[in-house]
Amino acid sequence: MIRILVADDEPLITAGIRTVLESAGDIEVVATVTDGGAAVAETVRHRPDVVLLDITMPVLDGLAALGELRRQAPDVHAVMLTSFGTEPNVLRALQDGAAGFVLKHCAPDELIRAVRAAHDGDAYLSPEVTRLVLGMVTPAAGRRHEAATRLTALSARETEIAGLVAEGLSNAEIGRRVHMSEPTIKTYVSRVLTKLDCANRVEIALLVRDAGPPVRHQERRPGAASP
Structure with a gap:
């Protein structure tokens, strides 16, 4: 009970x-x-x-x-x-x-x-x-940049998991969405919490929201100019 x-x-x-x-x-x-x-x-x-x-x-x-x-x-x-x-x-x-x-x-x-x-x-x-x-607080430009920068610490899979956490999904629901076991998702969430220095899943959601569109992980070719 x-x-x-x-x-x-x-x-x-x-x-x-x-x-x-x-x-x-x-x-x-x-x-x-x-x-x-x-x-x-x-x-x-x-x-x-x-x-x-x-x-x-x-x-x-x-x-x-x-x-x-x-x-x-x-x-x-x-x-x-x-x-x-x-x-x-x-x-x-x-x-x-x-x-x-x-x-x-x-x-x-x-x-x-x-x-x-x-x-x-x-x-x-x-x-x-x-x-x-x-919707209570409109992210300031500075906070949006800071949040996006923090999210770059995540791998592509961790970024995906963080986004699903921000949708309010449970570990079981995330597992079904990405075809992984619930214990595996729990491990990913724990890793995301540590990397983002968040106290709980809600802070992950707030950070993802502040960052705006998901950060895309792209490989840069040697000698390519920075965007």
Whole structure:
């Protein structure tokens, strides 16, 4: 069973999330709380596998609670809950180590997939969520150049894998797309994380987005002029 803690200050939202998750059969909600301080305390107490954190909560908001969880329960995966288009700090949450985030109005099966992905060490980004996150900030020219330069450290295959991660695909989905085993994809993703100095898959997605079109790996003929 995947053990979950849900932190949200809206009782109806919490009740709905519990119903959806426990209908999956392999997920158990071990605790629900209504503020970020309680989320940290109950996580330390129950040691769930995954914590769902609303970004807007009393006592400690989701971002502050995420920071405390990183210090007090670093093995727990956190997925942020947000309302569409209302959370300007969601990028910071992802960059601070969240395993991903889901919208409160998402389909039930999407919420279940997000929890399972976080439990497996992946990040879940649905296409709608990806557009929300990546559309929040328009890349400056300097950041685009920096991101593209960092991506040149990857091989052609690693660049392809990074692009599929940026689409929000899981390791299993990437494996099916490129006809490789899931363990092989996991090895590639780990290598990409190391080469790009990214903390998680979401940071890979942000970097690929900032870089723009995929970097093409071309062999330069001896004596050829630089473009």
